[in-house]
Amino acid sequence: MxxxxxxxxxxxxxxxxxxxxxxxxxxxxxxxxxxxxxxxxxxxxxxxxxxxxxxxxxxAAAGMLAPQMEADGPGPMLDMGLRSRALYPSLAVELDEATGIDIGYVKSGVLAVALTDDDDRALGARRIWQAARGMRLEALSGDAARAREAELGPAVRSALYFADDAQVNPRxxxxxxxxxxxxxxxxxxxxxxxxxxxxxxxxxxxxxxxxxxxxxxxxxxxxxxxxxxxxxxxxxxxxVRPARGQLVAIETRPPVFKHVLSVQGRGYLVPRRDGTVVAGSTVEMVGFRKEVTVGGLAGILELAQTLVPALANAPVMQSWSNFRPYTExxxxxxxxxxxxxxxxxxxxxxxxxxxxxxxxxxxxxxxxxxxxxxxxxxxxxxxxxxx
Ligand SMILES: Cc1cc2nc3c(=O)[nH]c(=O)nc-3n(C[C@H](O)[C@H](O)[C@H](O)COP(=O)(O)OP(=O)(O)OC[C@H]3O[C@@H](n4cnc5c(N)ncnc54)[C@H](O)[C@@H]3O)c2cc1C
Structure with missing residues (x-):
């Protein structure tokens, strides 16, 4: 006008x-x-x-629907996460019918992997309390994990597989x-x-x-x-305070792996169906500074290469950051x-x-x-x- x-x-x-x-x-x-x-x-x-x-x-989020990977133990957070994860399949259909938008829901499963002795111990503890609650998971040796996900790097010593954890495209x-x-x-x-x-x-x-x-x-x-x-x-x-997280989008053509890969407390790789890999992330208490930093990217990309060495030759398409609403x-x-x-x-x-x-x-x-x-x-x- x-x-x-x-x-x-x-x-x-x-x-x-x-x-x-x-x-x-x-x-x-x-x-x-x-x-x-x-x-x-x-x-x-x-x-x-x-x-x-x-x-x-x-x-800005990575889009993991991963209560089994995320929860540190049984409690109200795990219960709420499991309840919400179960709502996603019907929600995806409902939103598609209402808007024509595919939210990219995929029950891709999560491979939570160990790179160190400490990671190994943490996965072992997680396996025990989740198995005791009758939750679906599988403990894998490094080789068994590589048999399931061929491009997984040699540094992976063991893994827990959460078949019911999933992902969506948050945008x-x-x-x-x-x-x-x-x-x-x-x-x-x-x-x-x-x-x-x-x-x-x-x-x-x-x-x-x-x-x-x-x-x-x-x-x-x-x-x-x-x-x-x-x-x-x-x-x-x-x-409620901002906890900055940085993410990187990497392109793979064709896709080189299909499970979400994560190392507790260090980061993750989320493979989308179209071959984009979302790699993250940092957790930084820096107020509302929406920046992507050299140190942040270096840590994310190093972990990405360790988990999937084939990513070394994949192009970086985009990077961004935003703020998780953090509570103590x-x-x-x-x-x-x-x-x-x-x-x-x-x-x-x-x-x-x-x-x-x-x-x-x-x-x-x-x-x-x-x-x-x-x-x-x-x-x-x-x-x-x-x-
Ligand atoms: C890097 C990163 C990775 C993440 N990965 C995952 C993941 O894999 N899985 C997962 O479950 N979660 C993930 N999260 C967390 C998830 O993104 C957040 O918990 C979630 O998006 C919070 O949603 P929200 O609507 O509360 O906040 P927001 O999406 O931030 O929305 C809040 C809105 O309020 C508006 N607003 C604020 N103040 C005012 C005001 N005074 N007046 C009017 N409007 C206002 C803002 O503009 C904003 O749009 C991730 C987050 C980040 C940053």
């Missing part, structure tokens, strides 16, 4: 309605997935996203969630920043944007690493708060892609019925006050 003097006028992204049943702060996978599940129940939802829905951590997932939510009736205010959650006498009444107020019966905080920066959101900045105990922050009508869906750290489906279901159930369907106690913000 052009004004009388010929200057380009960009349309203001959608007008702010006077009120909404639920205002969701943040349009990452978490905000969009919650919006989808609420809109499907006939709830009026408005997602406020300061940039582009899904463009932060949710599009496609984020796009599909936002489009499905919009198709189900959720409203999106893009390019709008939430400054403050408004409250009156201990009850959330809406959100203050840059220049507008949106009244809401319920406010959901789904602002990822930035949750602590929204005034009145009930999330101290010390509770690595559990998300979910559910009701001391402020009536203020609900949290944040702090998913390195498992937000995995946990988005179950989080959305639980938060939508909590808002609509008052019952999340499972105990959100371990994920309550109250745990930080008690600590």
């Amino acid at each position: 052009a004004s009388d003097d010929g200057a380009l006028i960009l349309p203001r992204d959608s007008a702010v309605p006077a009120s909404t049943d639920v205002a969701i702060i943040g349009g990452g996978v978490m905000g969009c997935a919650v919006a989808l599940r609420l809109a499907q129940r006939g709830v009026g939802v408005t997602v406020i996203e300061r940039g582009i829905p899904g463009a932060e951590a949710s599009s 496609a997932l984020a796009r599909a969630f936002s489009q499905a939510a919009a198709a189900a009736g959720a409203r999106f205010l893009q390019g709008r920043y939430v400054r403050r959650v408004c409250t009156q006498a201990g009850i959330a009444t809406g959100v203050e944007l840059d220049g507008d107020t949106l009244n809401a019966g319920t406010v959901v905080v789904a602002a990822g690493s930035w949750s602590g920066l929204v005034e009145g959101a009930g999330v101290p900045p010390s509770v 105990d690595h559990l998300p922050v979910l559910g009701a708060t001391a402020v009536q009508g203020l609900v949290l869906a944040t702090g998913h750290y390195r498992n937000g892609i995995l946990l988005a489906p179950v989080t959305a279901q639980a938060i939508a159930d909590l808002i609509v019925t008052g019952n999340a369907g499972f105990d959100l106690g371990p994920f309550s913000i109250e745990r930080f006050a008690r600590a």
